[in-house]
Amino acid sequence: MNYPLKPAPTGATTTDIPFNKACLLGNEMVYIMECLDQGHLAGNGAFTKKCEQYFEQRFGIAKALMTTSCTDALEMSAILMDLQPGDEVIMPSYTFVSTANAFLLRGANIVFADSEADTPNIDVHKLEALITDKTKAIVIVHYAGMACHMDALLELTRRHNLFLVEDAAHAIDAYYKGKPLGTFGHLATFSFHETKNIICGEGGLLAINDPALIERAEIIREKGTNRLAFFRGQVDKYTWQDIGSSFLPADYVAAFLWAQLENMEKIQARRLEIWQQYYELLKPLEEKGLLQLPHLPQGASNNAHMFYLVCQSLEQRSHIIDTLKKDKVQAVFHYLPLHDSPYYQPRHDGRALPNVMRYADCLLRLPLFFELSAEQVSRVAKLVIAACVSYEMSGPER
Ligand SMILES: *Cc1c(COP(=O)(O)O)cnc(C)c1O
Numbered sequence: 001m002n003y004p005l006k007p008a009p010t011g012a013t014t015t016d017i018p019f020n021k022a023c024l025l026g027n028e029m030v031y032i033m034e035c036l037d038q039g040h041l042a043g044n045g046a047f048t049k050k051c052e053q054y055f056e057q058r059f060g061i062a063k064a065l066m067t068t069s070c071t072d073a074l075e076m077s078a079i080l081m082d083l084q085p086g087d088e089v090i091m092p093s094y095t096f097v098s099t100a101n102a103f104l105l106r107g108a109n110i111v112f113a114d115s116e117a118d119t120p121n122i123d124v125h126k127l128e129a130l131i132t133d134k135t136k137a138i139v140i141v142h143y144a145g146m147a148c149h150m151d152a153l154l155e156l157t158r159r160h161n162l163f164l165v166e167d168a169a170h171a172i173d174a175y176y177k178g179k180p181l182g183t184f185g186h187l188a189t190f191s192f193h194e195t196k197n198i199i200c201g202e203g204g205l206l207a208i209n210d211p212a213l214i215e216r217a218e219i220i221r222e223k224g225t226n227r228l229a230f231f232r233g234q235v236d237k238y239t240w241q242d243i244g245s246s247f248l249p250a251d252y253v254a255a256f257l258w259a260q261l262e263n264m265e266k267i268q269a270r271r272l273e274i275w276q277q278y279y280e281l282l283k284p285l286e287e288k289g290l291l292q293l294p295h296l297p298q299g300a301s302n303n304a305h306m307f308y309l310v311c312q313s314l315e316q317r318s319h320i321i322d323t324l325k326k327d328k329v330q331a332v333f334h335y336l337p338l339h340d341s342p343y344y345q346p347r348h349d350g351r352a353l354p355n356v357m358r359y360a361d362c363l364l365r366l367p368l369f370f371e372l373s374a375e376q377v378s379r380v381a382k383l384v385i386a387a388c389v390s391y392e393m394s395g396p397e398r
Helices: 028-038 046-059 070-080 097-104 150-159 211-221 227-231 251-261 264-287 314-326 354-362 374-393
Strands: 063-067 088-092 109-113 135-141 163-167 187-191 204-208 307-310 363-366
Touching: 028 046, 028 251, 046 063, 046 204, 046 251, 063 070, 063 211, 070 097, 070 163, 070 187, 070 204, 070 211, 088 097, 097 109, 097 135, 135 150, 150 163, 204 211, 211 227, 251 264, 264 307, 264 374, 307 354, 314 354, 314 363, 314 374, 354 363
Parallel strands: 088 109, 088 135, 135 163, 163 187
Antiparallel strands: 063 204, 187 204, 307 363
């Protein structure tokens, strides 16, 4: 089926190759129409259940609950761990604001940790020193879908009796030693925002791996009521049981998502090809010491969420971005350090987080989306190489 609507790539008017373009597989509208025909538009309809079962069966998650966003799934996690004002939550500074906001909203203090030298993931070896008697949880982000060091993290969180939450927004269909990411923490959160591998515009999912948290999670998602148990026929009326909010997406959002999940293999295979093509074409730059390519940590798989480079300096990165922009190719940097943000800087304890600062200045993301052709990848890679060469040649005058 052809779509009446095609999403416009971001910056379409000025860009030949945008950084991202939402990917459509063909059945999104078909399933949305099916959902409308069925007449169940609110949450928890047939498509919501299909998507949740997919996650439970494919990845071995005890209970999957669709949410309106990964942000909401993180907020549910914060409610589920019963944070008290003054409790501390440790997380990376190099992440999206939602990772931190969700816990701040419950009154927690955030303790930001540095990234590793080798990857933007949280540096597990620097965490023990940050744990106090107020520490309640460690929240990790599998950056670019690359697994954090889960063996060491699980050992640490078990020894200190801490909650472990995986912000798996980048990490669908990614693995650590063969086990899916999103199945290690007590809780894990996925995103289907249009910039991720599998999308529905705005959407998310809470993965609950600790069965003791399931019943309460269902209540929190339904505005603090046991409405789900009511619809299952387990209670004869539904009542206010707990705090909660409106975290459940419409079923036609899940219908869109279902069309994507059905095509998981196809999407992932194409993304991996693109990733691999970039890697091969740009390897010579790393061999010449001009910049760094991504290196998968030990035990981590690659879900091709992102292809990033680590430049030598902010200056070199700006030169590459400008060179690509002149040729209408959009490459973008990523997170601004949360510990150094206008909101959090006055609250941060002053510790220097040098690796975070380096990724903030030097990390660059290249276009990567399902429809990107081999010719386009090759054109982007050539431009990056040309930019590195011209940057080196301009050396003395810089
Ligand atoms: C995208 C993203 C989020 C937020 O996801 P939404 O679904 O847009 O709320 C949270 N954390 C990380 C690391 C992300 O990349």
